[in-house]
Amino acid sequence: IKHLLRNYTGQTVVFFEVEILDAKTKDKLCFLDKVEPNATIGEIKSITLNMNLIQNIPPERCGCPAVTSCRLCLSTDPQWYPARQSIRLDPKGKSLKDEDVLQQLPVGTTATFYFRDLGAQISWVTVFLTEYTGPLIIYLLFYFRVPFIYAPKYDFTTSKHWVVHLACMCHSFHYVKRLLETLFVHRFSHGTMPLRNIFKNCTYYWGFAAWMAYYINHPLYTPPMYGEQQVTIALMIFLFCQIGNFSIHIALRNLRPPGSKTRKIPYPTKNPFTWVFLLVSCPNYTYELGSWLGFTMMTQCLPVAFFTFVGFVQMTVWAKGKHRSYLKEFRDYPTLRSPILPFIL
Amino acid sequence: MAAHAATGAKTATNDVSHKRRKGPGALATVYLVIYNVVMTAGWLVIAVGLVRSYLAKGSYHGLYYSIEKPLKFFQTGAVLEVGIVPSSVVLTGFQVMSRVFLTWAVTHSVREVQNEDSVLLFVVAWTITEIIRYSFYTFSLLNHLPYLIKWARYTLFIVLYPMGVTGELLTIYSALPYVQKTGLYSITLPNKYNFSFDYHTFLILTMISYIPLFPQLYFHMMRQRKKVLGHLEEHSKNE
Numbered sequence: 001i002k003h004l005l006r007n008y009t010g011q012t013v014v015f016f017e018v019e020i021l022d023a024k025t026k027d028k029l030c031f032l033d034k035v036e037p038n039a040t041i042g043e044i045k046s047i048t049l050n051m052n053l054i055q056n057i058p059p060e061r062c063g064c065p066a067v068t069s070c071r072l073c074l075s076t077d078p079q080w081y082p083a084r085q086s087i088r089l090d091p092k093g094k095s096l097k098d099e100d101v102l103q104q105l106p107v108g109t110t111a112t113f114y115f116r117d118l119g120a121q122i123s124w125v126t127v128f129l130t131e132y133t134g135p136l137i138i139y140l141l142f143y144f145r146v147p148f149i150y151a152p153k154y155d156f157t158t159s160k161h162w163v164v165h166l167a168c169m170c171h172s173f174h175y176v177k178r179l180l181e182t183l184f185v186h187r188f189s190h191g192t193m194p195l196r197n198i199f200k201n202c203t204y205y206w207g208f209a210a211w212m213a214y215y216i217n218h219p220l221y222t223p224p225m226y227g228e229q230q231v232t233i234a235l236m237i238f239l240f241c242q243i244g245n246f247s248i249h250i251a252l253r254n255l256r257p258p259g260s261k262t263r264k265i266p267y268p269t270k271n272p273f274t275w276v277f278l279l280v281s282c283p284n285y286t287y288e289l290g291s292w293l294g295f296t297m298m299t300q301c302l303p304v305a306f307f308t309f310v311g312f313v314q315m316t317v318w319a320k321g322k323h324r325s326y327l328k329e330f331r332d333y334p335t336l337r338s339p340i341l342p343f344i345l
Numbered sequence: 346m347a348a349h350a351a352t353g354a355k356t357a358t359n360d361v362s363h364k365r366r367k368g369p370g371a372l373a374t375v376y377l378v379i380y381n382v383v384m385t386a387g388w389l390v391i392a393v394g395l396v397r398s399y400l401a402k403g404s405y406h407g408l409y410y411s412i413e414k415p416l417k418f419f420q421t422g423a424v425l426e427v428g429i430v431p432s433s434v435v436l437t438g439f440q441v442m443s444r445v446f447l448t449w450a451v452t453h454s455v456r457e458v459q460n461e462d463s464v465l466l467f468v469v470a471w472t473i474t475e476i477i478r479y480s481f482y483t484f485s486l487l488n489h490l491p492y493l494i495k496w497a498r499y500t501l502f503i504v505l506y507p508m509g510v511t512g513e514l515l516t517i518y519s520a521l522p523y524v525q526k527t528g529l530y531s532i533t534l535p536n537k538y539n540f541s542f543d544y545h546t547f548l549i550l551t552m553i554s555y556i557p558l559f560p561q562l563y564f565h566m567m568r569q570r571k572k573v574l575g576h577l578e579e580h581s582k583n584e
Contacts, residue, residue, distance in 0.1 A: 147511060215534075215541075221535070222535050225537060
């Protein structure tokens with residue numbers, strides 16, 4: 001049904017009807033009978049959803065400027081905040097983006113969307129800050145040999161090996177760097193992630209930090225086999241990769257103007273640490289792997305090697321995904337690049 | 346531990362949708378039928394071995410030795426079915442892993458527990474379960490599943506599962522003092538890899554993990570049973 005009406009500028013506009021169905025049960029959740037064609041998905045989400053059906057809510061109550069009248073609309077319930085709503089064209093399809101405009105979607109003038117609850121959401125910044133602060137503090141607890149970890153005679157003693165002090169500085173520096181980057185450098189595409197991720201992620205980071213720190217700061221710790229030589233080279237690798245990783249984060253940030261979610265192909269800049277973009281799609285992960293390899297060499301500790309390996313596997317998965325989406329999105333994407341390891345992976 | 350649960354887990358839903366879902370190709374079906382027949386036969390050999398040994402000895406002590414080799418062979422062979430069998434890969438993989446762990450890392454590795462009655466407890470539970478499970482798969486593949494087998498698979502677990510779990514836990518428990526005394530599979534500090542592992546603690550943690558896992562799997566099987574066998578009650582009501 002086309003509503004040909006004149007809007008406030010006197011132009012003839014075709015209004016849309018939008019019905020939102022539950023993706024699982026196909027129940028009708030919301031029916032909006034006059035939606036402006038240039039309304040975005042984000043605006044539609046801001047009509048917060050609730051299971052109580054209230055009929056004929058006047059448009060002022062809906063809070064969405066694009067909707068001029070609302071039939072089966074649902075009253076405001078802060079439970080269904082937009083971040084946890086997934087609106088999609090197909091019940092099993094991909095989520096539409098908040099920026100998508102109604103009239104540019106492949107829908108008729110009566111649009112049917114499917115709704116899925118993504119569950120409680122938490123912001124990326126919160127998750128990052130929590131998951132990085134943990135290792136910072138936990139490692140220091142082991143470094144200072146706080147009671148109940150090692151035998152009582154070692155409480156509040158410090159290791160006699162200088163590599164242990166160095167390792168503590170490197171580990172702490174790494175996580176402080178991450179925290180500062182989260183606060184000041186990164187520009188996030190998604191605002192939120194499911195709440196349960198914070199428990200999963202924290203268990204991973206905090207658990208591994210405790211496991212590694214236990215052995216490195218143990219009274220029976222054995223310093224690296226090749227002594228000062230091994231530690232010095234490891235430190236060089238670690239610092240080199242920390243600077244490299246930071247350079248990549250800055251380069252990626254500069255690709256994206258503040259507050260935007262645009263995506264562009266990253267290219268090498270004047271900073272030599274970014275020249276690795278010639279060979280790799282996600283050099284931030286490459287440098288991260290390098291840092292942890294350096295730390296493994298520095299501490300000669302098997303749990304650190306495990307942590308490095310597990311992290312490498314996860315980063316490879318992420319890098320391959322990112323590489324694939326670059327290839328899909330940009331036809332002119334450089335063919336020389338590999339996801340994470342030049343020419344290899 | 347996941348013995349009986351995993352077996353029922355996803356196959357029930359597959360039974361229901363069995364006719365709608367496309368079956369494996371002809372060659373794959375032949376392979377699967379042969380595999381399941383061989384496994385059924387293997388566990389029957391173990392069953393027969395247990396009975397014969399019991400009759401010969403006159404008691405049920407130390408029967409483990411009479412079936413040690415086929416038990417190891419066929420239980421380890423189950424690794425082949427992960428991802429092949431209708432049940433979910435995660436569930437099957439987990440069950441096979443836990444069975445193999447008990448067979449090799451506990452019973453085989455700690456000789457002193459091999460005489461324990463708890464070993465017989467889980468071996469009997471596993472044997473009966475596997476004979477029914479593999480014949481279930483065999484008949485399903487041939488599209489001639491006797492109701493008795495289906496009933497047995499979704500009913501006997503009620504007794505066999507707790508029986509198997511009890512046997513397994515008691516066996517691990519009896520292995521603890523020997524593991525602690527000998528430091529079996531354990532690594533201590535200091536060493537140049539700055540790593541340690543205490544197998545004794547690991548076994549205790551394994552035992553504790555049964556507490557959350559066992560009820561979940563058991564009640565999952567109960568639900569599967571209602572789904573698969575539930576229609577029986579409806580029919581008798583209608584008559």
